Amino acid sequence: MIRWLALRATLFLVFAFLLAPVCIVVIVSFNGGPILSFPPTSFTTQWYALIKPSFYSALYVSLIVATCTALLSVAFGLPAALALSRGRFFGRDALNAILLSPLVVPALVTGVALYQYSLSFWDLTHIALGGTLIGLIVGHLTFGVPFGIRAILAGHANFEPALEEAALNLGATPLQTFWRVTVPILRPSIVAGGIFAFVMSLDDVPIALFMGGGDATTLPVQIFTTVEFDFGGDVMAVAALIVGASAVLMLLLDRLIGLEQLFGARQ
Amino acid sequence: MSTTDLERLPRPDRPRRHADPWLWILLPTLAVFGLIFAAPLADLILLSFHHMAGPAQVDAAFTLANYRAFVTDPFYLEMLLRTCGLGMLVTLGCLVVGYPVAYFLARTPSRWRGFALFLVISPLLVSAIVRNIGWFPLLSQSGAVNWLLLKLGLIAAPLSLINNFTGVVIGLIHALLPFMILTLTTVIQRIEGDLEEAAANLGAGPLQAFWRVLLPLSLPGVVSGLLLVFAMAISAYTTPAILGGNRVLVMATYIAQQFRSVLNYPAGGTAAALLLLFAIVLTVLALQVRPAGERTP
Numbered sequence: 001m002i003r004w005l006a007l008r009a010t011l012f013l014v015f016a017f018l019l020a021p022v023c024i025v026v027i028v029s030f031n032g033g034p035i036l037s038f039p040p041t042s043f044t045t046q047w048y049a050l051i052k053p054s055f056y057s058a059l060y061v062s063l064i065v066a067t068c069t070a071l072l073s074v075a076f077g078l079p080a081a082l083a084l085s086r087g088r089f090f091g092r093d094a095l096n097a098i099l100l101s102p103l104v105v106p107a108l109v110t111g112v113a114l115y116q117y118s119l120s121f122w123d124l125t126h127i128a129l130g131g132t133l134i135g136l137i138v139g140h141l142t143f144g145v146p147f148g149i150r151a152i153l154a155g156h157a158n159f160e161p162a163l164e165e166a167a168l169n170l171g172a173t174p175l176q177t178f179w180r181v182t183v184p185i186l187r188p189s190i191v192a193g194g195i196f197a198f199v200m201s202l203d204d205v206p207i208a209l210f211m212g213g214g215d216a217t218t219l220p221v222q223i224f225t226t227v228e229f230d231f232g233g234d235v236m237a238v239a240a241l242i243v244g245a246s247a248v249l250m251l252l253l254d255r256l257i258g259l260e261q262l263f264g265a266r267q
Numbered sequence: 268m269s270t271t272d273l274e275r276l277p278r279p280d281r282p283r284r285h286a287d288p289w290l291w292i293l294l295p296t297l298a299v300f301g302l303i304f305a306a307p308l309a310d311l312i313l314l315s316f317h318h319m320a321g322p323a324q325v326d327a328a329f330t331l332a333n334y335r336a337f338v339t340d341p342f343y344l345e346m347l348l349r350t351c352g353l354g355m356l357v358t359l360g361c362l363v364v365g366y367p368v369a370y371f372l373a374r375t376p377s378r379w380r381g382f383a384l385f386l387v388i389s390p391l392l393v394s395a396i397v398r399n400i401g402w403f404p405l406l407s408q409s410g411a412v413n414w415l416l417l418k419l420g421l422i423a424a425p426l427s428l429i430n431n432f433t434g435v436v437i438g439l440i441h442a443l444l445p446f447m448i449l450t451l452t453t454v455i456q457r458i459e460g461d462l463e464e465a466a467a468n469l470g471a472g473p474l475q476a477f478w479r480v481l482l483p484l485s486l487p488g489v490v491s492g493l494l495l496v497f498a499m500a501i502s503a504y505t506t507p508a509i510l511g512g513n514r515v516l517v518m519a520t521y522i523a524q525q526f527r528s529v530l531n532y533p534a535g536g537t538a539a540a541l542l543l544l545f546a547i548v549l550t551v552l553a554l555q556v557r558p559a560g561e562r563t564p
Contacts, residue, residue: 003473007367007370010367010368011368011371014365014367014444015386017364018445019386019390021401021402021441022393022398022401023401024401024404024411025397025400025401025404028404035404036407036410037404037410038405039411039414076295079293079295079296080292080293082289083289083290084293087292088289089286089289095293099296099300102304104550105543105547106502106519106543107502107504108519108522109308109502109522110304112522112536112539113310113539114303116310116314116526117310117311142304145299149296202394203395205395205504209523220394220396223400224396228513231403236404239397239400239401242397243393243397246393246394249392253392
């Protein structure tokens with residue numbers, strides 16, 4: 001009995017620890033007193049009105065980059081996953097490992113490597129990658145494509161090839177079979193891979209920090225660079241809005257796919 | 268039938284001479300991979316074999332001096348030690364805090380299990396930058412934790428818990444705890460609960476049952492999880508940068524500093540190449556010790 005009570009108390013403390021930094025952001029964003037002091041002395045909504053326009057334009061950049069990253073990750077991930085699970089060529093397992101390897105590389109290392117590469121690329125071609133939306137998307141594809149491949153590979157493990165054969169026997173062309181049989185069957189894992197790429201793109205700091213800048217600043221990077229210099233209530237308000245949006249997104253995903261299943265695609 | 272005839276027979280399981288058409292379908296993704304990932308990494312590794320020739324300039328001559336500095340210069344050795352210490356503290360913290368939760372998730376028949384699992388995963392779905400910022404009103408001098416500790420009379424003066432090494436440790440434990448809990452939950456789930464009951468029936472106390480039955484059986488999975496959390500802890504950049512307040516110099520913050528402000532690209536490239544090496548070695552080790560067929564939930 002005491003053992004169960006101790007376990008319950010421990011669980012409560014751990015969950016409090018896990019949720020504390022997320023919950024406090026929302027509370028503090030309404031604090032009328034000094035933003036970092038606790039407990040709040042008065043209630044205000046002024047911080048929400050004081051959010052600078054740069055945060056809104058950064059949100060816009062983030063959403064465009066994350067959407068393009070998700071779509072392209074799936075577009076490159078689907079053919080690769082099909083080839084890796086159906087092909088019978090030499091070095092298939094090695095290629096599989098190589099294509100998933102970016103997930104092992106620290107994002108910071110990928111970030112500085114791409115930064116350095118974009119400098120060399122500029123010297124060679126006078127095409128700017130760093131500081132552009134294209135550069136950000138390229139940077140996020142380094143992890144987006146592997147996430148896409150992995151999610152679709154996992155979904156393909158239970159694929160029933162007889163369904164495709166049946167479609168072909170019934171007179172469907174290979175292209176029709178692909179769009180009307182293969183893709184619909186794989187849709188849950190394609191969606192999971194795309195959502196993962198989207199979420200990770202919205203979350204990333206190290207790569208966007210080195211590939212972005214100027215007009216191509218994502219929301220997390222805008223928050224990161226703001227906090228480096230000063231810590232105002234408007235940043236807390238932005239953070240609180242992100243918490244709210246994440247909560248809505250989370251409930252939606254849980255309803256639509258199931259969080260446990262979605263995270264199964266991650267590891 | 269002679270051996271040459273045998274060789275001419277089709278061998279369906281072996282790779283055929285002409286390229287499999289699937290290889291062509293794989294080609295665009297491989298090309299993208301090479302262009303946006305392999306080439307930049309190779310470029311970065313090459314960079315580490317050169318000297319700096321002024322800010323943001325790289326000398327053409329080949330040198331091993333950057334690597335030599337890493338194993339001889341006390342500055343770098345201290346940084347490596349600090350990075351390693353950070354990784355170990357964070358890993359240990361995650362293990363101690365995460366094990367009870369994982370045990371509960373693996374064993375409970377409670378209807379709250381799903382909700383508890385949701386609570387464990389939910390921080391992962393809130394942007395990392397927001398979670399990092401949340402520590403400021405909690406851990407600063409006038410923040411919630413110091414307020415609570417002062418109220419309870421546990422401390423006489425506020426502790427400095429942020430903008431230093433302590434803050435980074437707390438933030439990283441928080442960031443990596445969900446991964447640790449999910450890994451440990453699968454590991455414990457795979458061990459039959461009957462074994463603990465048997466140990467209890469044979470007279471073992473709960474602690475004894477844990478030390479002599481549960482822990483040895485879960486060890487390979489636990490070690491694999493520890494290695495992965497350690498790798499993520501030493502690779503993380505955002506948390507050490509924000510919660511360390513530019514004062515905690517570990518591999519990751521050093522690399523960013525070299526590329527963002529000092530502009531010594533070869534020095535940053537060398538540290539990045541080493542961090543890459545550590546991450547790869549740790550991941551391969553983690554996969555090696557992991558029991559066959561195990562996947563995290």
